[in-house]
Amino acid sequence: xxxxxxxxxGIVLLSAAxxxxxxxxxxxxxxxxxxxxxxxxxxxxxxVWAVDPWxxxxxxxxxxxxxxASTIGIVIVGGLALNLTGGLxxxxxxxxAFAATGLCGIVGWLRSGKTSEGVSSGDGEPTVTGTAAxxxxxSAYVRHVxxxxxxxxxxxxxxxxxxxxxxxxxxxxxVQAWILPQPTGNNLSTRTQLGVRNEEGRxxxxxxxxxxxxxxxxxxxxxxxxxxxxxxxxxxxxGQPVSATVALASDPTSVLDRVDLxxxx
Amino acid sequence: xxxSVEPATLGSEEGSVTPTPYPEAEEASGPGLGLGRVPxxxxxxxxxxxxxxxxxxxxxxxxxxxxxxxxxxxxxLYALPAAFLLLRRSILRVEALxxxxxxxxxxxxxxxxxxxxxxxxxxxxxxVQTAQTILSTHHLFxxxxxxxxxxxxxxxxxxxxAIVSITHLSITTSGMIVTGTAHVLVGLCLFFLVLxxxxxxxxxAFAAVVYATGPHYQFFDSYFIYQTIAxxxxxxxxxxxxxxxxxxxxxxxxxGVVAVASGAVTAVSHHxxxxxxxxxxxxxxxxxxxxxxxxxxWRVPLVFAVIAAMVAGWDLGVATATLKYIKPIxxxxxxxxxxxxNSTRKGVSGNLPFVDSLxxxxxxxxxxxLTPFGAWQLWKARRGGENAVSxxxxxxxxxxxxxxxVRVASGDGGELxxxxxxxxLIPVSFVVAAVVVGRVRGRxxxxxxxxxxxxxxxxxxxxxxxxxxxxxxxxxxxxxxYYARLPGxxxxxxxxxxxxxxxxxxxxxxAGKLPHGSGLASDDFTAALFSSLGYQxxxxxxxxxxxxxxxxxxxxxxxxxxxxxxVVTDARVTQQLPAAGFYFSPDPHQGNxxxxxxxxxxxxxxxxxxxxxxxxxxxxxxxDLAGAGK
Numbered sequence: 035x036x037x038x039x040x041x042x043x044g045i046v047l048l049s050a051a052x053x054x055x056x057x058x059x060x061x062x063x064x065x066x067x068x069x070x071x072x073x074x075x076x077x078x079x080x081x082v083w084a085v086d087p088w089x090x091x092x093x094x095x096x097x098x099x100x101x102x103a104s105t106i107g108i109v110i111v112g113g114l115a116l117n118l119t120g121g122l123x124x125x126x127x128x129x130x131a132f133a134a135t136g137l138c139g140i141v142g143w144l145r146s147g148k149t150s151e152g153v154s155s156g157d158g159e160p161t162v163t164g165t166a167a168x169x170x171x172x173s174a175y176v177r178h179v180x181x182x183x184x185x186x187x188x189x190x191x192x193x194x195x196x197x198x199x200x201x202x203x204x205x206x207x208x209v210q211a212w213i214l215p216q217p218t219g220n221n222l223s224t225r226t227q228l229g230v231r232n233e234e235g236r237x238x239x240x241x242x243x244x245x246x247x248x249x250x251x252x253x254x255x256x257x258x259x260x261x262x263x264x265x266x267x268x269x270x271x272x273g274q275p276v277s278a279t280v281a282l283a284s285d286p287t288s289v290l291d292r293v294d295l296x297x298x299x
Numbered sequence: 300x301x302x303s304v305e306p307a308t309l310g311s312e313e314g315s316v317t318p319t320p321y322p323e324a325e326e327a328s329g330p331g332l333g334l335g336r337v338p339x340x341x342x343x344x345x346x347x348x349x350x351x352x353x354x355x356x357x358x359x360x361x362x363x364x365x366x367x368x369x370x371x372x373x374x375x376l377y378a379l380p381a382a383f384l385l386l387r388r389s390i391l392r393v394e395a396l397x398x399x400x401x402x403x404x405x406x407x408x409x410x411x412x413x414x415x416x417x418x419x420x421x422x423x424x425x426x427v428q429t430a431q432t433i434l435s436t437h438h439l440f441x442x443x444x445x446x447x448x449x450x451x452x453x454x455x456x457x458x459x460x461a462i463v464s465i466t467h468l469s470i471t472t473s474g475m476i477v478t479g480t481a482h483v484l485v486g487l488c489l490f491f492l493v494l495x496x497x498x499x500x501x502x503x504a505f506a507a508v509v510y511a512t513g514p515h516y517q518f519f520d521s522y523f524i525y526q527t528i529a530x531x532x533x534x535x536x537x538x539x540x541x542x543x544x545x546x547x548x549x550x551x552x553x554x555g556v557v558a559v560a561s562g563a564v565t566a567v568s569h570h571x572x573x574x575x576x577x578x579x580x581x582x583x584x585x586x587x588x589x590x591x592x593x594x595x596x597w598r599v600p601l602v603f604a605v606i607a608a609m610v611a612g613w614d615l616g617v618a619t620a621t622l623k624y625i626k627p628i629x630x631x632x633x634x635x636x637x638x639x640x641n642s643t644r645k646g647v648s649g650n651l652p653f654v655d656s657l658x659x660x661x662x663x664x665x666x667x668x669l670t671p672f673g674a675w676q677l678w679k680a681r682r683g684g685e686n687a688v689s690x691x692x693x694x695x696x697x698x699x700x701x702x703x704x705v706r707v708a709s710g711d712g713g714e715l716x717x718x719x720x721x722x723x724l725i726p727v728s729f730v731v732a733a734v735v736v737g738r739v740r741g742r743x744x745x746x747x748x749x750x751x752x753x754x755x756x757x758x759x760x761x762x763x764x765x766x767x768x769x770x771x772x773x774x775x776x777x778x779x780x781y782y783a784r785l786p787g788x789x790x791x792x793x794x795x796x797x798x799x800x801x802x803x804x805x806x807x808x809x810a811g812k813l814p815h816g817s818g819l820a821s822d823d824f825t826a827a828l829f830s831s832l833g834y835q836x837x838x839x840x841x842x843x844x845x846x847x848x849x850x851x852x853x854x855x856x857x858x859x860x861x862x863x864x865x866v867v868t869d870a871r872v873t874q875q876l877p878a879a880g881f882y883f884s885p886d887p888h889q890g891n892x893x894x895x896x897x898x899x900x901x902x903x904x905x906x907x908x909x910x911x912x913x914x915x916x917x918x919x920x921x922x923d924l925a926g927a928g929k
Contacts, residue, residue, distance in 0.1 A: 066467075072465060095396055102484060103531060106458050106477075107564045110564050113439070114567065121437035122437045122438065122464070123464070177338070178338045182341060185342040185345040188345040188348075192345075193412070195349075195412075196412040196413075203359035203360060206801055209916065210916045212812065231804075233800065293912050296912075299908040299909030
């Protein structure tokens with residue numbers, strides 16, 4: 035088998051494996067590992083090998099660039115096609131990615147059957163006249179790897195610093211409250227939804243005071259974890275005003291939020 | 300050891316522009332992993348980016364040293380590759396390519412450091428809405444309440460939602476992967492484009508670094524906006540055209556097909572970028588007329604015609620909202636109110652501080668001085684084997700003067716010039732790199748890799764300083780504006796600094812609880828978020844509703860005429876002056892605010908009979924005006 039055919043077969047098999055695993059699993063981490071090459075690299079790589087199986091037009095690094103770019107192009111054009119057919123669903127994306135890779139693979143396979151003229155090695159693998167592999171000094175190799183790992187470590191450290199300081203500085207402490215007629219927009223509705231969401235950054239006990247019309251206020255005490263919400267249906271007569279206040283149980287006199295449904299004028 | 304010996308080309312003493320083949324073997328040259336000094340450069344640039352990250356961390360806790368540290372990191376980030384390219388006597392191709400790769404990676408990291416887990420620019424959320432709609436409906440071209448034209452150029456959203464669907468990553472993470480990939484592709488495309496034309500890896504890498512000094516390069520061109528995905532395809536189309544021009548027969552035809560395919564992706568991804576591509580191809584067609592008959596090819600006009608037809612077909616047949624979207628931009632371009640001197644200090648968004656203006660003008664001046672030299676060299680070389688693309692880019696570099704005119708003479712000059720620089724800098728970076736490298740390195744490259752004997756040290760230093768001036772000027776005049784250049788606490792009307800948990804959560808709440816497309820009035824930044832993430836209709840020209848201390852008959856008329864259903868108030872407009880100079884769009888008092896709005900301006904909505912206060916989070920309040928009557 036010629037060198038291009040080996041590569042093309044590898045790309046197609048890898049693509050098939052990624053698509054099958056992605057279709058079979060529902061584990062997010064696995065989906066990321068197999069999904070990103072499918073969506074960003076493999077179809078374009080197959081296209082590049084189909085167009086230029088003997089590597090006459092593009093250098094190795096250019097091929098990498100065109101592989102990424104071609105994949106994005108294939109996905110965009112494929113998305114337009116899917117929009118006209120079955121829609122942009124996950125299954126269709128997996129089929130599209132594999133079909134594009136397979137189609138390009140077939141073309142590349144057919145085009146790389148014979149050893150190309152001008153390629154001297156017996157199996158069709160281009161000869162690299164450089165000196166890299168043979169003359170790599172062990173110390174230089176270790177130095178390069180160490181430096182690259184150090185660069186990655188520095189970037190990782192910078193990202194951790196950014197993530198931590200961003201999270202700490204950007205954290206707001208508040209409680210959302212809302213009241214809406216049900217259905218929303220019908221101000222004469224007798225059913226209303228009162229809602230509260232805790233965004234204080236930790237669990238809180240909230241005191242919610244509800245007043246319907248001129249009736250005596252009712253008080254609810256609700257414990258909510260951070261990010262958790264509480265909704266409550268409040269009934270009223272048509273057009274009757276409803277109001278509510280929210281405060282922390284630890285400081286019930288300090289009202290955080292005040293919402294109301296006014297009587298339509 | 301195999302070494303890349305760079306021939307002198309454009310800008311050298313003889314000023315010839317002769318594309319030179321570059322053998323594959325050179326990629327594998329150098330000690331260790333065959334990467335030359337790339338690992339050292341990678342570590343150096345990583346450290347420079349770490350300095351910027353620490354500056355951002357300091358800024359988040361309002362440290363006074365943060366700004367100085369930020370500039371130190373930025374200067375190091377640009378000075379390092381520039382000095383390497385200009386001081387080294389010989390450069391391996393892999394080292395040049397490494398710089399072209401590291402530059403976009405490092406600058407994208409800065410964007411990630413600024414906001415590692417959240418989009419920050421308001422325009423990004425407009426495209427988030429399109430992506431959300433695609434994910435929920437599995438189809439394209441649905442209505443976008445915030446930016447209707449966004450849904451008609453869905454390239455960015457298609458690839459992003461494909462990743463979301465396949466990997467189950469969030470839109471934010473997928474979007475960052477896509478924009479990061481696109482950003483890196485831009486650097487690499489430019490490198491290979493210039494390499495194809497000049498044959499000199501050093502010039503190509505320096506061009507990539509010069510391009511990275513653009514005012515929008517670090518942030519705006521990497522945001523989750525449709526232009527970000529279109530720019531690499533613009534460059535790929537130009538690169539394929541160069542390869543087509545240099546090839547013959549079937550190979551040339553194949554590259555022509557690649558150029559058209561890249562143009563097609565550009566056409567469906569972003570309107571302005573596709574127009575820029577058509578314009579560039581037209582310049583190539585015209586440039587051919589100045590070349591000897593033997594250097595002309597029928598393929599260039601054919602590629603131009605096909606891509607122009609595709610762009611026109613898409614915009615007239617599918618993206619029908621484009622003309623309506625473009626018209627205000629053209630109006631802004633022709634706005635006579637911007638003629639000197641009022642607009643001269645107006646940056647991308649708002650008036651720049653004096654020092655920033657100084658840096659911005661210094662960098663522009665440098666480009667304006669250097670560009671004609673390079674263009675002249677290309678013009679002189681037109682009869683010596685030059686091709687249409689090289690000559691076309693040389694001529695295209697003169698577009699810097701058009702940008703300059705727009706910058707000082709247009710009403711919205713700062714923003715328009717910044718946007719235009721993204722495209723003008725492509726040819727400009729080519730000719731400027733050729734001039735600088737040609738002057739500094741001339742033909743003195745020696746086939747002795749790793750030599751410590753530096754030549755032209757003074758000139759190299761000067762070239763490095765010039766590059767740093769370009770970078771500082773670009774950052775000073777670009778986005779984020781000076782008031783949001785470093786991250787920090789919420790600021791009113793400060794673009795990237797005006798997005799926080801309050802308005803993000805409130806907008807998300809609106810998307811889930813309020814009828815989509817309801818007319819909504821608020822300050823510009825809050826309304827923009829409610830429009831994109833909240834799926835509400837952003838109503839402009841509502842400043843009067845907020846500037847009055849009482850709810851007047853005029854306000855009542857405005858509410859009725861504009862069908863305002865909800866009013867959203869953010870209490871912080873009564874506590875802070877607007878960083879960008881305005882609260883509303885448009886704002887009759889833009890640039891003239893001496894104190895924040897009175898609390899009565901937003902408090903009056905509590906007193907209006909029939910108006911309900913349907914949402915409150917202590918800072919943001921949403922009023923339902925439906926019960927207020929006519």
